[in-house]
Every structure is written in structure tokens, then in C-alpha cells.
Amino acid sequence: MSASAQTVPSAAWPEGVVARYLTVGGALVDVSHDMKLIDDTEPNLSIAHCGGEGCKASHHELWTHYGYRTDNGSRGADQEVSKWAQAHAETCRALPRPTA
Numbered sequence: 128m129s130a131s132a133q134t135v136p137s138a139a140w141p142e143g144v145v146a147r148y149l150t151v152g153g154a155l156v157d158v159s160h161d162m163k164l165i166d167d168t169e170p171n172l173s174i175a176h177c178g179g180e181g182c183k184a185s186h187h188e189l190w191t192h193y194g195y196r197t198d199n200g201s202r203g204a205d206q207e208v209s210k211w212a213q214a215h216a217e218t219c220r221a222l223p224r225p226t227a
């Protein structure tokens with residue numbers, strides 16, 4: 128198990144995590160990239176997951192909604208999802224999920 132029981136913000140981030148926010152309850156909201164469909168071969172959305180115990184909050188934005196000619200939209204989607212993650216982190220009081 129590489130997962131650490133400590134929620135030290137400077138601990139190594141899981142692979143693929145592009146941003147993370149510490150909630151008022153001490154849990155982490157991770158922003159990462161994911162694929163919309165099971166048969167998609169490349170990431171095409173940004174998604175935030177709250178790691179709070181019992182908190183199933185998540186939010187995603189499709190890159191296509193933010194893409195321009197020179198940009199696949201990941202940056203815009205990251206920003207939007209990060210905004211949501213930050214707002215959720217400010218209100219979520221769920222405690223960190225115990226690590227097994």
C-alpha cells in the first residue's frame with residue numbers, strides 16, 4: 128500500500144491529480160483528468176472527487192466545452208472544475224476517509 132494515512136498536503140499526489148484542495152473537514156478534493164466513455168482512449172474531461180467519508184460529491188467538465196483551435200480545452204475545464212473543488216472544500220465537513 129503506497130497510500131499514506133497522513134493527509135499532509137505536501138505528500139506525493141496520486142498519479143493524474145492536477146489540483147487538490149483541503150476541505151474544512153480535513154479531507155481532500157482531487158482534480159484529475161478522466162475519460163467520458165469506457166471506450167475513449169484519451170482523457171477528455173476534468174473531474175473533481177471529494178475524498179470525504181460518506182461525501183459522494185463530484186463535478187466534471189468536458190474539455191470540448193472549453194476547446195479552441197489551439198487548445199484542447201483541458202485548461203479551461205481544469206479551471207472550472209478547480210473552482211467547484213475550491214467552493215466544495217470551503218463547505219464540506221465530511222471527515223477524511225480512513226485509509227485501509
Ligand SMILES: [Zn+2]
Pocket residue numbers: 150177178179182183184215219220221
Ligand atoms: Zn465533500
